[in-house]
Amino acid sequence: MILLGIDSVTNNLPFLFEGLGITIELTLISVVLASIFGIVLAMGRAYGKQPLPFLIYVYEKIFRGLPLLVIFFLIYFGLSQQGIHIKAFYAAVIGLVLHSTAYQIQIYRSAIHAIPEGQKTAAMSLGMSRLKTIYYIILPQVLRLSIPGWSNEFTILLKDSSIAFSIGVFELMARGDAINSMNPQGILYVLLFIAFLYFILVFSINRGLNYLEKRYKISGYEVTAVR
Amino acid sequence: MHMLEVKDIHKSYGSYEVLKGVSFSVEKEETKVIIGTSGTGKSTLLKCINQLDPPDKGEVWLEGEELTSPSADLNRIRQKIGFVFQDFNLFNHLTAMQNVSIGLEKVKKMEKGKAREKAIEELKKVGLEKQADQYPAQLSGGQKQRVGIARALAMDPAIILFDEPTSALDPELIGDVLEVMKNLAGKVAMLIVTHEMGFARNVADEIIFMEGGHIIECGSPDQMFNNACKARTREFLGKISTLYGKE
Numbered sequence A: 001m002i003l004l005g006i007d008s009v010t011n012n013l014p015f016l017f018e019g020l021g022i023t024i025e026l027t028l029i030s031v032v033l034a035s036i037f038g039i040v041l042a043m044g045r046a047y048g049k050q051p052l053p054f055l056i057y058v059y060e061k062i063f064r065g066l067p068l069l070v071i072f073f074l075i076y077f078g079l080s081q082q083g084i085h086i087k088a089f090y091a092a093v094i095g096l097v098l099h100s101t102a103y104q105i106q107i108y109r110s111a112i113h114a115i116p117e118g119q120k121t122a123a124m125s126l127g128m129s130r131l132k133t134i135y136y137i138i139l140p141q142v143l144r145l146s147i148p149g150w151s152n153e154f155t156i157l158l159k160d161s162s163i164a165f166s167i168g169v170f171e172l173m174a175r176g177d178a179i180n181s182m183n184p185q186g187i188l189y190v191l192l193f194i195a196f197l198y199f200i201l202v203f204s205i206n207r208g209l210n211y212l213e214k215r216y217k218i219s220g221y222e223v224t225a226v227r
Numbered sequence B: 001m002h003m004l005e006v007k008d009i010h011k012s013y014g015s016y017e018v019l020k021g022v023s024f025s026v027e028k029e030e031t032k033v034i035i036g037t038s039g040t041g042k043s044t045l046l047k048c049i050n051q052l053d054p055p056d057k058g059e060v061w062l063e064g065e066e067l068t069s070p071s072a073d074l075n076r077i078r079q080k081i082g083f084v085f086q087d088f089n090l091f092n093h094l095t096a097m098q099n100v101s102i103g104l105e106k107v108k109k110m111e112k113g114k115a116r117e118k119a120i121e122e123l124k125k126v127g128l129e130k131q132a133d134q135y136p137a138q139l140s141g142g143q144k145q146r147v148g149i150a151r152a153l154a155m156d157p158a159i160i161l162f163d164e165p166t167s168a169l170d171p172e173l174i175g176d177v178l179e180v181m182k183n184l185a186g187k188v189a190m191l192i193v194t195h196e197m198g199f200a201r202n203v204a205d206e207i208i209f210m211e212g213g214h215i216i217e218c219g220s221p222d223q224m225f226n227n228a229c230k231a232r233t234r235e236f237l238g239k240i241s242t243l244y245g246k247e
Helices: A013-047 A052-064 A068-081 A088-114 A117-125 A130-167 A172-182 A184-215 B042-049 B074-080 B096-107 B112-125 B141-154 B171-184 B197-203 B221-226 B231-244
Strands: B004-013 B016-026 B031-035 B057-062 B081-084 B159-163 B189-193 B206-211 B214-219
Touching: A013 A052, A013 A088, A013 A130, A013 A172, A013 A184, A052 A088, A068 A088, A068 A130, A088 A130, A117 A130, A117 B081, A130 A172, A130 A184, A130 B096, A172 A184, B004 B042, B016 B042, B016 B057, B016 B214, B031 B042, B031 B197, B042 B057, B042 B159, B042 B189, B074 B081, B074 B096, B081 B141, B096 B112, B096 B141, B112 B141, B141 B159, B141 B171, B171 B189, B171 B197, B197 B221, B206 B221, B206 B231, B214 B221, B214 B231, B221 B231
Parallel strands: B031 B189, B031 B206, B081 B159, B159 B189
Antiparallel strands: B004 B016, B004 B057, B206 B214
C-alpha cells in the first residue's frame, strides 16, 4: 500500500534520465557562457572607459531585478509575438545566461576589489600593458577568489533550469510532470526521485569545486576557513 | 646629456599643489637619496617619473627619450625604470621566483627556462635563492622587499626608484634590505626616498632635501650633514642628529 505508485518511477527510468541529460546540458551550456560573459563584463565594469561600466551596471540592475520566469516568458512568448521564434531550449539558455551573468558580475567584481591596487601598479611599472596586467596578474587571482561564490551560483543555475519546464523544455522536471498527469498516483515518488537527482547533482558539484579550491589553493590565499 | 632628467615638475591633487616645480638629474650608476618630512611630495615625485601618476606640467627624460611626451611608448620605457614599493606589492599568486621572472617572460618575451634561470640569479643577489618556491604570504617583510628588489633588478633597468623601501619593516629586517641596496650602489642608478639617514649618509652620492613641494637644498652627504647652506636643512638634519646621534 505504502509503495503504491512507485512503478511510476521504476517504469520510467530511461525517460527520466533522458530528461536529466537535458537538464545537465542546459545547465552546463548556460553556466559556461554566463561565466565567460560575467568575467568579461566584470572586468569591463572595473577597468573599462565610460560609458561601458555604466551600461554594464544598468544591465546588471535590470536582470537582477526580474524573476527568471518573466525573463523566460519575455524571450519565448514575447519575442515570438514579434515574429522572432526561438526554440524553447535556446530560449531557456538565453534566459539563464542573461540572469546568471548579472549575478556572476557581482561575484567577480568583489574578487577584483579584493586584489590590492598596488599589484596593478607594480605590474604596470614592469612595463605590462593594462591588458597584460589584467590577464596575468588580476585574472588568475580573481578566478581563485571567486570559486566559492561561483560554485554557489552554479548550483543555483542548475536548480533554476527546472523553470525551463514553463516554456516547454522537456527536461527533468517537465518529464516528471508528464508522468504525473498520466498517472497521478505516483506523484509523490516521482517528485521525490526528481528531488533526489537534483540533490545528488548539487552535492557532486559542491564536492568537485571544493576539491578544485583546495587544489589551486595558495598559501596565504585561503578564501574559506578550514571546515 | 643626463641619464635621467626631471624638469620643473608640477603636480596637483584638486586644488592642493603637491609638487611646485621640481628639477634635478641623475647620472649613470649614481645613487641619489631624497629626504624630507612626510607629505612633501617625495613619493608623488617618483610616480611622476615613471608616469604611473603623470605630472601636470614639466618634463621627464630618460636616456634621451621624453616620457612626458604624449607619443612616448610607456610600456617599453618603464622596463628601464625599476620600482620598489613601500608595501612591496608582490604578486600574491606567484612564487618568489615567478614574481621575478614574470616581467622577463611576459614583457621581455624571454624564453621560460632562461627567464627562470635569470630569476634565480637575481634571487641569489638578494640572498633568497632558498625561498624561490615560496609564496609571498610565506615570506617575512624583509624577504618580500628583497624579492621586490630582485623583481626590479631582473629587468636590467637603467635606474631603480625606491619609495620608502624600509618604512614597513622592523629594525632587524631593515638591515637586510639596506645591505642589498648598499651592494647595488655604483652598479645601477638609484633614486631613493627614505628616512634612513644613516644609509643616506653612507651610500648616497648626493642628498636632496625636499619640503613643501620644492627642493630646498641638495649636495653631498658631507655638505648636507655638516655644512648645509639653508637654515631649514640644518634644522631638519639637526633634529635627526639629536634623535639618532651624530654617527
